[in-house]
Structures are given as C-alpha cells and as structure tokens.
Amino acid sequence: xxxxxxxxxxxxxxxxxxxxxxxxxxxxxxxxxxxxxxxxxxxxxxxxxxxxxxxxxxxxxxxxxxxxxxxxxxxxxxxxxxxxxxxxxxxxxxxxxxxxxxxxxxxxxxxxxxxxxx
Amino acid sequence: xxxxxxxxxxxxxxxxxxxxxxxxxxxxxxxxxxxxxxxxxxxxxxxxxxxxxxxxxxxxxxxxxxxxxxxxxxxxxxxxxxxxxxxxxxxxxxxxxxxxxxxxxxxxxxxxxxx
Numbered sequence: 001x002x003x004x005x006x007x008x009x010x011x012x013x014x015x016x017x018x019x020x021x022x023x024x025x026x027x028x029x030x031x032x033x034x035x036x037x038x039x040x041x042x043x044x045x046x047x048x049x050x051x052x053x054x055x056x057x058x059x060x061x062x063x064x065x066x067x068x069x070x071x072x073x074x075x076x077x078x079x080x081x082x083x084x085x086x087x088x089x090x091x092x093x094x095x096x097x098x099x100x101x102x103x104x105x106x107x108x109x110x111x112x113x114x115x116x117x118x
Numbered sequence: 119x120x121x122x123x124x125x126x127x128x129x130x131x132x133x134x135x136x137x138x139x140x141x142x143x144x145x146x147x148x149x150x151x152x153x154x155x156x157x158x159x160x161x162x163x164x165x166x167x168x169x170x171x172x173x174x175x176x177x178x179x180x181x182x183x184x185x186x187x188x189x190x191x192x193x194x195x196x197x198x199x200x201x202x203x204x205x206x207x208x209x210x211x212x213x214x215x216x217x218x219x220x221x222x223x224x225x226x227x228x229x230x231x232x233x
Binding site for chain 1: 151166207224226
C-alpha cells in the first residue's frame with residue numbers, strides 16, 4: 001500500500017522567511033512519481049512539480065525548491081523569501097507502477113496549511 | 119486553453135435526494151478522475167476513466183455512488199439517496215493519458231452539502 005505523510009498540519013511564518021514543508025512517503029514500487037500541489041483559498045488544486053523515483057536531483061524554480069532523498073523517503077518543499085500570496089494548503093502526492101494496473105490514482109498526504117503574514 | 123470545469127460549484131440538497139455532479143475535462147485528455155475532499159478523510163480517490171477501458175471504481179465508498187463518462191469526454195458523478203456524510207468537495211481531474219506518471223489537472227470542485 002502507498003502512504004504519504006505530511007506531519008506539519010499548519011505553519012505560520014512572517015513574510016520573507018524561508019519555510020520547508022515536509023513530505024515522507026511509503027511505497028513498494030521501484031518506479032514511482034512524487035508530486036506537489038498547491039490549494040489556494042479559491043480551492044483549485046494547482047500542480048507545482050513532478051519528480052520520478054530515478055531522479056534525485058534537487059530542483060529549483062524561482063523561490064521554490066524541492067529536495068528528494070530516496071534514502072529517507074522524503075520529498076521536501078522549500079519556499080524561499082515567502083510572500084503572502086504563498087498562503088495556501090500544500091499537498092504532497094504519490095503515484096506508482098502498482099500491481100493492479102490502476103496506479104494512476106494519486107495518494108495524497110493530509111496537506112500542510114501555510115499562513116504567511118506581513 | 120480551457121482548464122477542467124465542474125458544475126455546479128455548490129450544491130445543497132436534502133438527505134435522501136439524488137445529486138448529479140458534472141465534469142468537463144481538458145480537451146484531448148483521455149484520463150479522467152474523481153476525488154473527494156472532506157475534513158475527516160482528506161483527499162480520496164473515487165473513480166478513474168481511461169479511454170474506452172472499464173473504469174477503476176475501487177475508490178467508490180458505497181453502491182450509492184456511480185459515475186459515467188460519455189463519448190470519452192464529459193463525466194457525471196451520481197450520488198443516490200444522499201447522506202450527511204457525503205458532504206464534501208468533489209474534485210475532478212484530467213490528464214493527457216492514464217499513465218501513472220502524468221500530472222493531473224484539477225477543476226475547481228463542487229461543494230456538496232447534505233442537510
């Protein structure tokens with residue numbers, strides 16, 4: 001079975017602070033993908049990044065960066081110099097080869113609510 | 119281009135009534151998914167359609183839930199004899215293909231409230 005754990009339920013930071021959102025996953029698949037989605041107050045889930053299990057290179061996109069470590073089964077997300085517009089719920093998700101051919105479904109973590117204040 | 123659209127955005131119904139929720143996927147996307155987001159359960163997979171293949175219904179919580187996808191495009195999720203525990207936001211997503219590595223693009227959701 002697949003499982004995604006986001007232990008941080010809620011984080012509050014002051015604008016311009018850096019913040020890291022943790023994600024730990026469990027899977028028996030050797031090939032899998034990890035995702036991060038953002039859900040702003042408007043409610044629509046916005047895709048941020050996809051990373052496959054064979055690519056452990058860190059990725060940076062503007063103020064966002066992701067650190068994937070297979071050794072600790074973690075895929076953490078860092079926002080540098082946070083802004084009020086970053087306030088949202090962030091979800092980590094996992095999909096894998098699976099064994100039933102129906103692995104296209106995403107397994108989500110419970111989400112981390114980030115509140116950025118002035 | 120246009121994203122995934124869902125209707126209605128909000129639905130309030132009385133316990134025991136049937137409801138239909140609609141999803142229009144992104145044009146050209148062959149895979150379509152329904153998820154449910156509720157306070158107690160987080161984001162849960164409900165059902166998945168890929169082309170003309172039989173849908174994966176493994177996430178449907180009871181036989182009161184059903185879904186269909188007509189012409190490989192629009193999908194309707196039907197909940198019969200609604201219960202209060204069905205209150206949630208129902209999210210639809212589509213992806214370019216059903217491959218498990220494709221990112222899924224989500225619609226704005228339908229907020230269902232069962233009184």
